[in-house]
Amino acid sequence: MDVLPFLVTQCLNALSQAALLFFLGCGLTLIFGIMRIVNFAHGAFFMLGAYVGWSAVRLTGNFWLALIAAPLLVGGFGAAFELGILRRLYGRDGHAFLMVTFGLTLVMGEVIRLLWGVEALQVQIPAALSDIVFILDEPFPIYRLFLAGSGIVVGLTIWQFLERTRLGLLIRATSQNAEMVHALGTDVRLVRSAVFGIGCGLAGIGGVLAAPMVTASLGMAPNAVIDTFVIVIIGGMGSFLGSMIGALLVAFVQVFGSYYFPDLAMAFMYLIMLTILVVRPGGLLGKEA
Amino acid sequence: MRTTLAVAALLALMPLGLPPYAMTLLTEALIMGLFAMSLDLMVGYARLISFGHAAAYGLGAYTCGNILLHTDIPLPFAVLLSGLFSGTVSIGVAWVCTQATGVSFSMLTLAFAQLLYAVAFKWTDATGASDGLAGIPRRPGPFGTTFFASKIGFYYLTMACLFGGFLFARALVRSPFGAVLRGIRENEAKTLSLGYNTRLYKIAVVAASYMLGGMAGALYAPFAGFANTELLFWLLSGQVLIMVIVGGTGTLVGPILGAAFFLFVQQQLSIYTDSWALFFGVIFIGFVLFAPQGILGLARRGRPTEQHR
Amino acid sequence: MPGMHRRALLMSALASPVVLRHARGETPIKIGMPVALTGPAGEIGAQMRRGAEFWAKHTNAKGGLLGRPIELVIQDTGGDPASCVRKAQDVVERDGCRLLFGMTLSSEALAVVPKLAEWNAVFMSSDNGDGRLTGSSLVPNFFRANTSGPMGTRAVSLYLRQAQFKGFYAIGMDYAWGRNSIGVFKDEIQKAGQNFIGDVYSPIGTKDFSTYIAKIRQSGADACFIVMQGDDNAAFLSQAKQYRLPDKVQLLTEIVDLNSIAATGDASIGLIGSSRYSFTFPGAANAEFVEMWKKEYKTVPDTFEGEQWQAGQVLAAGIAAAGSIDAEKLRVALEHVEIDSIKGHVKIRACDHQGEQQGFMVKVVKKEGAAKPTPELIATFPADRVTPGCGKMTYDS
Secondary structure, rough: OOOOOOHHHHHHHHHHHHHHHHHHHHHHHHHHHHHHHOOOOHHHHHHHHHHHHHHHHHHHHHHHHHHHHHHHHHHHHHHHHHHHHHHHEEEEEEEHHHHHHHHHHHHHHHHHHHHHHHOOOOOOOOOHHHHHHOOOOOEEEEEHHHHHHHHHHHHHHHHHHHHOOHHHHHHHHHOOHHHHHOOOOOHHHHHHHHHHHHHOOOHHHHHHHHHHOOOEEEHHHHHHHHHHHHHHHOOOOOOOOHHHHHHHHHHHHHHHHHHOOOOOHHHHHHHHHHHHHHHHOOOOOOOOO | OOOHHHHHHHHHHHHHHHHHHHHHHHHHHHHHHHHHHHHHHHHHHHOOOOOOOOOHOOOOOOOHHHHHHOOOHHHHHHHHHHHHHHHHHHHHHHHOOOOOOHHHHHHHHHHHHHHHHHHHHOOHHHHOHHHEEEEOOOOOOOOOOOOOHOOHHHHHHHHHHHHHHHHHHHHHHHHHHHHHHHHHHHHHHHHHHHHOOOEEEEEEEEHHHHHHHHHHHHHHHHHHEEOHHHHHHHHHHHHHHHHHHHOOOOOOOHHHHHHHHHHHHHHHHHOOOOOOOHHHHHHHHHHHHHOOOOHHHHHHHHOOOOOOO | HHHHHHHHHHHHHOOOOOOOOOOOOOOOEEEEEEOOOOOHHHHHHHHHEEEEEEEHHHHOOOOOOOOOOEEEEEEOOOOOOHHHHHHHHHHHHHOOOEEEEOOOOOHHHHHHHHHOOOOOOOOEOOOOOHHHHHHHOOOOEEOOOOOOOOHHHHHHHHHHOOOOOOOOEEEEEHHHHHHHHHHHHHHHHOOOOOOEEEEEOOOOOOOOOOOHHHHHHHHOEEEEEEEOOHHHHHHHHHHHOOOOOHHHOOEOOOOHHHHHHHHHHHHHOEEEEEEEOOOOOHHHHHHHHHHHHHHHHOOOHHHHHHHHHHHHHHHHHHHHHHOOOOHHHHHHHHOOOOEEEEEEEEEEEOOOOOEOOOOOEEEEOOOOOOOOEEEEEEEEEEEHHHHOOOOOOOOOO
């Protein structure tokens, strides 16, 4: 294989990974920005998305329906959790959220095990995307291109949503100054429910999209959580753009790191995180010192 | 002091009445208790919320494991040395991490712990990589005694470490040093303006915390005869933080109870049901909703409020 | 009275649960089984549990062992060695088990075996692959009834002597079993004068294998040896197929099991590998076992279910010969056990406690009209060729 085709395909690989990481990181960072809580259960929502996606594909035979149904269900569940439990805890210190989301992770993991069993479940790639294309004579799965593309599309959509819509404006305003928004007569609580739902729904999309590559399995959650944390911390907690940069950085480091220095790839990732935090304690684009 | 002695006497009598499996569980509870209490020094007294306290535990465990596997140093000295090593290393860690405050501090500690985790995964000679260190012995001594190698002896060693650690930590938080820490907790800017170099105080408390946490890890290695990378993983950091919160922060005693509670409930649930994690999770959520002050808070609720240190 | 209160709490927490016993009059033989039911290896652990439960039920229906019923004490380890040590200690101390099954991962087994002497307990492995367990880490109370990693690898390498490949690459999970098996494979390939190009190890729980797949492609190898199981195996095979790796590279694996075939679907077709057990193995004993299994579970037994059954049969033969479950006596008896099992003749060696048994090679094929692919037997190697020398992990010829 020549150098150029190798570089191109690896970059595309990294992009497709970055897309998945971005779905996770973006949701987590939005939630943090609004609520100042670190959602430990984020990986569990990602996993739930994969399993719901599997069931939806099984029931309807249609991957695209699954891609719509899963985030709605996962997001709905997230919003319901916010309404039922998190809402009672605002005003309490961060400990409460840490424990509640940690507890939720345990509960969700077990419920998923009871409902879907321990076997890894395979989700077929939809027929339209199951082929390969040749990029500079190198075979490359169309599905990965689709992943990279969907990351870009969703990224742009959320950006426009935050910039252009009323809810987007409220979200940005709430993350800047919740009291002010409240004083202006908006129900901040509703914004919080919506954001928690959206954040979890994004993790759900990530789960459905990841399922054809990695199967829906019970090991998904713990690994996803720590990668997501790294992204969000690198990018700056609460920064949307930061989560995008973080996802790209982590994906490229993982892809090229594990190619050239397979033994050091993991350490390298944390070293980058540490360096960035030392230089900029709030992360690349974070505002907190 | 009287209560402390009474509890110590009670715990010292435990081996007379408890079957071996209960002693095993109790020993582990005391180890975890020491670990959780060490974190409380940071979390409860200086509001330094560490997300990476597993680093202390893992460092202690690997150090002690290597000492016991490769040298003839008696078990109690190995534990002490490992604690000191962990505390010394932490000075560097703390120097970096205390440049930040709040969430950033938490994230830096997490990054450090994960970096150690990644290193441990690849440093096969010192850590056995993903296989871990197995067959860690309990070396006899000092003075040729094999007492600490026995089940009961090891329990007493653990108890001694826990009480020693507790008295040390209590003396620390009751001293003028502790007063400055509480000043940092309540209002760092004010403490700084009073002329205290708050950063040095924070580094000192992190070092003390890591030393005790390292001792806990050092006890775990010969207790299980085993050490692996899980002991450095962020999940353990999360769990120990939860033990501290469940027990009640800023109380030293609370986190010990929290750790014991965590272990006993997990153990009992997993005997009765495969779905123990489900009930465990529900218990945490319930705690947050209905017992915000932790176990110690629950215990004190019925009684006239005493001075909350 | 805080002291009193606390103690009451402690005591009730420590109280042992009331376990309902079989009302057979005889005290049961308790076998402790710390096994990974959750985590990445949860599916394998579930197979081991089913295999053990089926064996216990079958044995109890025939009157138990030494006239005593078998009772399994199963606990979940999550696939974590530290937790496995704790659970093993618990079943030994609390439930009084002196016999152990389970320990899904080799790393779990390696953590537990140093404790066996202290517990005076015998551990009969049904799935641990790492060669060191019957080599440098052997302890007197450990026995391995199953095909080890080196033995599976050896079967592959013997098979490869008949095949023509230009160069080999190897990918394994980054822990005891993966590194051990690939080490053996490399040794075998090099001794046979063939071209071993390189190896790579992925951390347990790796989700994206694109880089590793690129590495295999880049190497120019036309055959790749895979040492993976569970979720990682399923993810790797699916993604390899997505990159059309099998078009260019023959995939060889140390373990073929039905579960990973089910999880990867058609992506597994064409895979060649050694099989520790398959329902397609020949022989009357296996046919009978498969029929019994089907009656109970409405499906065919998978790899670790068959291996667990065999481990149970070996243990039963040992207990019958010893007339006791006392570790001292049982150990001596087990060292001379020979049985005719579902995998053919199995003989435990006194020198390193490894069960000598045949090696099997299978190819995953999809038969006309079948719903899913199945492993088809393509070669069998005699026990003396696949079992390494005593306490060894490598082969001389």
